[in-house]
Amino acid sequence: MDFMIIVGFAALAVVIAAASFLLGRFRPRTDGRLFNSLLIAESVIYLGLAVWLAVSDLPRFLIGNHYLFADTFGAYEILITSVLFLLSAVYSRGYLASLLERGEIERSLLGLFYGSFALLPLVLVMGFLANNIALMWIFAELSTLFSVVLLVTLKARENITAALKYVFVTSTAMLFAFIGVIVLFALSRTAVPGGTLNWTDLMAAASGIPPKLYTFAFVLLFIGFAAKAAIVPFHTWLPTVYVRAPSVVAVISGAVLNLGLYAIIRLYAIGHQVGDDKFLNPLLITFGAISIFVAALALIARTNTKKVIAFSGVEQAGLILVAIGLGSPVALFWALFHKAGNALVKALLFFSAGIFHRQYNSNKFFAIKSPFRLQPLATWGLILGSAAAIGTPTLPVFLAKFNILSVMASQALPLFIAVLAGFLLVAAGFGYFLVRAFSQPDDDSIQPYPTPMAMKAPIVAALLGLFALGLYLPGWLNTTLNTIVSDLGF
């Protein structure tokens, strides 16, 4: 029975990917909407499976050798991924049609695109279900692979360059993580006879692992997963990729970043059990704070909407890292909460930016003319999304930032002041961008791009979700997050 859930996730994605690929190859004239209907069907079933997994008895092992297991943390991440997947699958119905119409993607590559799109959520879900660190590494690498295929199917030379940058930065970093995996295995033999890479076994045997040596393994693993999570200085691929990726791909890439952070949190939990906090906490806080600052400074001068969103992503990843590094259960609770809120904010911003790109054929702010007349929904999406990203009250990012900052203030005042200054800079950057974007002279000659319903609905859904999450923390979510915090040993 437990095994069936994996079959459910895997078989579905593989069948749909194969169908898309074969249709694309042998029936290149197939209507794009057919591919998309398949993808939406997959995403709906994924959401159903994710909910089913979340409400079932957790934690439990899914296969005999304990390589795969589901606990509340994994189920929570899978739920977030499935929501993002559903939203972007619906959105892509309108978006891909528009890309096709304007010749930005070739009809013959549609099958390849949808095939990879169907497989990407599968590798992410498997990554979240992996109990074995090496297996997690493999799925993280595979997620790079499918993201890259999604990038290069678009017809632009810059996409190939962006994809190459992505592969080289993340895969090189992941090779260091590979060394880390081997070191960790060698290390585990001091505590577990025969050695293990299973997270649950490592957690149980943590007291037998020497903290100093764990530091060594952690640093190597951190390099790899930090590159996946776009932590400075391994973030360089993110702005390049986000600018070139279609909005739908960018949204699902948000889940790829989550996988990187997820692995870091898991590894940190082992470090916490080992008793290595004294080294790990300052390490994470340093990298997190630097990420926030670099992102804040980079944000101010940006003229490209998607780059602004990308640097905001670096900032949020930095925030989560700082929160983990604080090593307090409260901060960890809000960091986990932030993952859900941040996912919705990113989706909202990218979906809005996507509509702007359709309307003005450019991501630059100076192309935006008469936005309220032409694309009122996307305009409000961008404004509210930016407001949410900088942490405006009544929206979920505010709750996370506020609570993490208050923990920080009680622990280390200088850090609190520095991070707060970083947040203010980010807010200034967003504000400056919006003011410049929406104060361009009106142009009455531009015809509105007829935004299809499929592109509007995800924006509305993301907005509703954001306000709901910002105003009311449901009891089940509270319980879930508390369970995760205690599962992680805090």
Add this chain to the structure above:
Amino acid sequence: MNNALFGDDIIKILLVFLIGSAALVITQRSLTSLFSIYALQSAILAAIALVLFTREATLSLLFMALLTILSKVVIIPMFLRRLLAVMPIKRDLEFRYLTPISSIMLSAALFFVVYKAFTVFSASLAVGPLFLLGAVIGVSLALMGMLVIMSRRKVVTKIIGYLTMENGVLLFSLFIAEMPFIIEVLIVVDLLMIIVLSAVLAFGIDSSVEAFHKRLSQLGLESED
């Protein structure tokens, strides 16, 4: 006993050759030679795995050796040579940040850093006598590969750098006994996919977008339309 000592010596000699091959990768400008050096380097790696296999008789070592010979000595270099046939460049003359000489000097420095780090590490672990040497050379090889990625501009050379890194990591894993077998297989398969992908992408960077998509179709990834 004598046999084991003899094996140790052979492994040490092979390890020195590996470092030599990495130094060649850093300095070599002709792409064809680069591919040959890479194939040679992988062959040395496979030989080390085989020598280790004769001593420890772990099946995963034999499997690793065969897989390395098949994929890295035969398939990948062949693939890269075919790539070169359609590409307009034959030599990679450009270096960024570091000249070959300073790269070599930097790698010598890195060698010492890695050695320092691993002496501390291996002292507190119950590992074989050759572990320290293998670990130091493996990780240094990986770092030298990274220097190649950083200092070269052409994507093809960067790929060779990446592959060298991967060889280094693999060498390191050889000296840890009883690695979980399935993980090794999965990792090798995964790395293979990444390499093929980088190669496909390498088509694109040196050609126009239309030609790139046409080549995608030649690889069977896209239908003729």
